[in-house]
Amino acid sequence: QKEVEQNSGPLSVPEGAIASLNCTYSDRGSQSFFWYRQYSGKSPELIMSIYSNGDKEDGRFTAQLNKASQYVSLLIRDSQPSDSATYLCAVFYNTNAGKSTFGDGTTLTVKP
């Protein structure tokens, strides 16, 4: 079983809709949670970080963390074609030699 799991997709939503991306993790000691966006042919860029249960909003992005259920999600409101990318979930915990574990990513396509 992978430590960080994401649906590979592809996830397709129409422009203006809400895109919902989900991620589950296996280690209950996980402390920090991140979402990265990776455009085709480019390197990942950090878009959200969340450390405590609940919601964290930044513009059109909302990260949601539920440690009891071991999942973290990313909502993208008013999706735009420019949001089309692969979204990587990453989880950090101190016992992992200072490394974050990345999921395989979910590919999102926003159709005009």
Place this chain on the structure above:
Amino acid sequence: GAVVSQHPSRVICKSGTSVKIECRSLDFQATTMFWYRQFPKQSLMLMATSNEGSKATYEQGVEKDKFLINHASLTLSTLTVTSAHPEDSSFYICSLKRGRNEQFFGPGTRLTVL
């Protein structure tokens, strides 16, 4: 602005040659940097953790004698692909960790071995 730079962005080399990729932290003293490899349409694969002033820690299955990592200063880590072969053709990306374990990635180096 950019936090991490990589050089070169693209390199094409002949089989059997060695290629050095530089990763620089532009505004932060990074004691730890990471090196990843990503094949087309595949996920990120962590190759090694680069520690300033000490030996790199390699992930299982990554040949340390083939992928030489040198983290000689707090702003520079280098990855040398020795005796490169076509199967080493990939997208190599470095990152550094700062703040609350957030990672910032370099723009990547696309290696093509003929």
